[in-house]
Amino acid sequence: MSQFLTEITRQSANPIWPLFDKICSIPHPSKHEQALSDYIVSWAEAKGLAVKADEVGNLIIKKPATLGMEDRKGVVLQAHIDMVPQKNEDTEHDFTLDPIKPYIDGEWVTATGTTLGADNGIGMASCLAVLGSDDVAHGPLEVLLTIDEEAGMTGAFGLKEGLLEGEILLNTDSEQEGEVYMGCAGGVDAGFTFDIEREQAASGNVNKKLIIKGLKGGHSGCDIHTGRANANKLVARFLASHAEELGIQLTEIRGGSLRNAILVKPLLAFLCLSRMLLNLSVCSLYILKWLRLS
Numbered sequence: 001m002s003q004f005l006t007e008i009t010r011q012s013a014n015p016i017w018p019l020f021d022k023i024c025s026i027p028h029p030s031k032h033e034q035a036l037s038d039y040i041v042s043w044a045e046a047k048g049l050a051v052k053a054d055e056v057g058n059l060i061i062k063k064p065a066t067l068g069m070e071d072r073k074g075v076v077l078q079a080h081i082d083m084v085p086q087k088n089e090d091t092e093h094d095f096t097l098d099p100i101k102p103y104i105d106g107e108w109v110t111a112t113g114t115t116l117g118a119d120n121g122i123g124m125a126s127c128l129a130v131l132g133s134d135d136v137a138h139g140p141l142e143v144l145l146t147i148d149e150e151a152g153m154t155g156a157f158g159l160k161e162g163l164l165e166g167e168i169l170l171n172t173d174s175e176q177e178g179e180v181y182m183g184c185a186g187g188v189d190a191g192f193t194f195d196i197e198r199e200q201a202a203s204g205n206v207n208k209k210l211i212i213k214g215l216k217g218g219h220s221g222c223d224i225h226t227g228r229a230n231a232n233k234l235v236a237r238f239l240a241s242h243a244e245e246l247g248i249q250l251t252e253i254r255g256g257s258l259r260n261a262i263l264v265k266p267l268l269a270f271l272c273l274s275r276m277l278l279n280l281s282v283c284s285l286y287i288l289k290w291l292r293l294s
Helices: 003-011 016-025 034-046 118-132 154-158 231-246 274-293
Strands: 050-053 059-063 075-080 102-105 108-111 141-146 168-171 205-210 249-255 266-273
Touching (some): 003 016, 016 102, 034 050, 075 118, 118 141, 205 274, 231 249, 266 274
Parallel strands (some): 075 168
Antiparallel strands (some): 059 141, 102 108, 249 266
């Protein structure tokens, strides 16, 4: 038994926690869900439940209705298997090999140096807890666990018609306990391409990099209203405000790998007029000012 599970079970007998602890122990970033999927299949089969994987890798687990409730409307509980793999800059962690290490911090469960994966590990654990319970009375019950939600929704998009029988679907991928959302605002991806003009490096320019550290980051959904700075926006604001006066010539600019994470670590490499190095230091301080205002 892990230290986390030992501590959490002292505080709560909720059957979700052993399941969540097991989920954390099996690497499952987006595109690498197979090991956790295999465990869930074995878990379901050991409990005598019907389980199958569809063509894209989604899992569907079915449990017959409680005696006397066979005529109730069927319910589908849904969660996604993958998690967002993000780590602190000073953390060594391979999300395809290393387990997540949860721990209790006051009233919260968090992870050591990485994302916790409660999105959607808690949802998965909740679904499995209902499947494994002998105390929860229910009509025909199905659990749908989709793949790759965080990096493309390929599991949801690949789900074929006719695989599910239930009339009511409850998605467990939300933040507030005891609340149900009716509907969804949705999301939009936008891709842009544009032409660039290459130029010769100006004589006397020196190579520099702008490095931003210590931002909180967060989720583009549940944290977007909390005023957390986006590192890409800070870089863009810096260039818009100071590129001309500093004689900046870009050599590299990039940042971010996940569309639903507030970026914390950009890369901006550039050439700068050597006589403007002092001004560069002063202009960089404006980023701190913008952070205080945001």
